[in-house]
Amino acid sequence: MRIDIATAPGSHPRPNEDWTAVATPSAGSGGTLIALDGVTPPRTGGDGCVHGVPWFTSRLGGALTELSASRREMPLTDVLGEAIRRTADAHRDTCDLSHPRTPQATVVMVRWDAGTVEHLVLSDSTLLLESPAGEVRAVVDDRLDRIPRSVRRQAAATDALRNTEGGFFTAAVDPDVAAKAVTGRTPASEVRALVALTDGAARWVEVFREGDWADCLALVRKSGPQELIDRVRAAESADPDGVAFRRGKAYDDATVVYVEP
Ligand SMILES: [Zn+2]
Numbered sequence: 001m002r003i004d005i006a007t008a009p010g011s012h013p014r015p016n017e018d019w020t021a022v023a024t025p026s027a028g029s030g031g032t033l034i035a036l037d038g039v040t041p042p043r044t045g046g047d048g049c050v051h052g053v054p055w056f057t058s059r060l061g062g063a064l065t066e067l068s069a070s071r072r073e074m075p076l077t078d079v080l081g082e083a084i085r086r087t088a089d090a091h092r093d094t095c096d097l098s099h100p101r102t103p104q105a106t107v108v109m110v111r112w113d114a115g116t117v118e119h120l121v122l123s124d125s126t127l128l129l130e131s132p133a134g135e136v137r138a139v140v141d142d143r144l145d146r147i148p149r150s151v152r153r154q155a156a157a158t159d160a161l162r163n164t165e166g167g168f169f170t171a172a173v174d175p176d177v178a179a180k181a182v183t184g185r186t187p188a189s190e191v192r193a194l195v196a197l198t199d200g201a202a203r204w205v206e207v208f209r210e211g212d213w214a215d216c217l218a219l220v221r222k223s224g225p226q227e228l229i230d231r232v233r234a235a236e237s238a239d240p241d242g243v244a245f246r247r248g249k250a251y252d253d254a255t256v257v258y259v260e261p
Pocket of ligand 1: 095
């Protein structure tokens with residue numbers, strides 16, 4: 001089994017709001033991977049929470065890791081629902097959980113054993129699955145992409161679509177959004193490698209178009225996850241005002257996890 005991880009904040013001194021973990025069992029094959037991208041709150045209006053996004057992603061990520069690793073019979077959608085419930089309960093008494101910008105995160109979760117690779121993707125993070133023949137499949141939840149760009153450029157209009165039917169869903173306070181996640185199972189014999197990417201890393205493909213998903217996976221395998229992040233940072237620095245490559249943030253938190261199960 002090979003596991004490589006790199007994660008980096010978009011710009012100092014802001015904290016890195018991505019969160020990632022990999023657990024492997026002591027008793028042989030298999031493991032679980034979690035990658036979260038915390039949604040940055042707006043400068044004005046707050047988020048109704050006294051704790052902040054890093055607190056939220058740590059709580060959610062910790063619960064996802066524990067449940068997916070120790071309750072292997074539990075479907076990943078149930079793992080996500082229970083982790084959201086636990087995290088919401090941890091600040092229900094101190095925070096306004098009905099606030100539209102209550103701390104929330106995108107989710108990639110993968111759990112594998114000798115027979116099967118299970119996956120779950122919610123909101124705009126990406127999972128790449130490579131077959132033994134070298135074919136790369138990108139698993140994405142494209143609800144956010146289906147919202148017109150003109151709407152996505154307006155924070156208030158985008159907020160109105162958060163966790164509402166016809167909009168897009170993130171892990172926040174409602175356990176039922178787990179059922180909206182993109183999920184699947186693949187025979188382990190059909191997965192040679194996999195890569196989880198938060199959107200700050202996926203912009204190497206999606207924004208800067210320096211290669212396709214297969215190129216991305218090949219780069220990470222050969223040169224490591226940090227190299228992908230370094231290349232994204234170089235592309236961001238070459239276009240700091242987002243003129244050539246329009247994007248929300250000039251620099252974004254980026255996380256890359258590579259696994260050969
Ligand atoms: Zn809170």
